Amino acid sequence: MEARGPTRRTRTARRKIGAADAPRESAWAGARTLAEREAAVLAGEEASQVRREAEDRREVAADRREAQADRREAATTLREQALLPREGKAKARSKARARAAAHLRRVNERLVLTTVEALTRTEAAEQVTAAMSQTAQHDCLTGLPNRALFADRLEQSLACALRQGHGVALLFLDLDHFKLVNDTLGHPAGDLLLRSIAGRLLASVRQTDTVCRLGGDEFLLLLSEIREVADAVGTARKVIAALALPHRLGAHRISVTVSIGISCFPGDGVDPEALVRAADLALYEAKRKGRDRVQVYARSLARPRGRRV
């Protein structure tokens, strides 16, 4: 505790002593006889006694006040000392809470970013898988189902036809003189023609039917549900008419014809291989007869006649 100047108690005592001396000197100066002087002395002593007692009481009271002030000061000091660590703890807790919140936000942010990235990559992987599946089962030039997918569809169609008792037709198509297009206009023009043919074939059949490119200028059409052979023949003629319209190949416009062989389930075969073979034989016959026509399979065609061109 730091040193202080004269205390309030000391200053008050000094003031009181000065005030008590004043009446005694005044009474002494005013005494004219011995008796008066003795009386004055006695009165002065009595006053001094009273004064001393009063000073003692004041002294005691002052001591008590001072002790109380000391205790209060000590309590204040203790409270201040107690408050310092409490404030420190509160600040530390506040900082910890802020740090925890920031950490949580960073963790959540990373979680969201990685989840979104995972979703994006999963989507990309699914797209690649779908593209691979498309590539594996479709012709890359025309986008039509390839031989593998066609075989699968044909098996399913035959199983369904067997169960439900309806017919299935297979149309084997071959463009007439396609080689001339490649030789005269170039392979890019030939590719354009094949794409154009694919589009027209798709437009000529039902959504439930399948159009397949076997390779080169050969196509297979699977009519999954027919009542009679005439339905297949009608579709074949529709296809011939559609393909006969001019095709725009860059700066060129050309017209092509097509030959079609038809086989039907169950009359011409009950398995995929037999049906394809029958349609191929019918196609050969269409070519042999002069092209640009439809030929339905007949058992007489099964006799070997040589290769079609």
Added chain:
Amino acid sequence: MAAAGTIEQRHGAIRAALAHRHGREPGAGAIAVATLGLWREVAAGMAPMIGVRGFEALFSRSLHLTTQAHPWLGLALAHEDCASVDSLAARLEAGDPRSAQEASAALLVTFTDLLAVMIGASLTDRLLNPIWAPIPSPSAQETRPRANE
């Protein structure tokens, strides 16, 4: 506002909030302003939870998904690596009102659905429902009796 208990309720609340903000028969500009306001509130609500980058990633993903049904919105993504709410508003403003209204609602719905997948429907509703709650009109505030009267 009661907590949206089902996906349909949440979607309905979003569409209602959007409609409340842009008013009846809005132009594309009003839809853009309403959309921008809602997205800013969503961003402000989400940023303390998942950070600004987290919000932007979710927004971009939602926009990407929404463009499958609304391809013209994709232009908001085309010129930026990370789509922003402002670029979306500009795109909406340039569109026709009907398409803008549908696309705006679809994007908000996609965002909340995606968020619900990540953090759960309950927390999603707790965070975002206050934003979908209708704002009291000034007249309603004036006529509302004071608590101490």
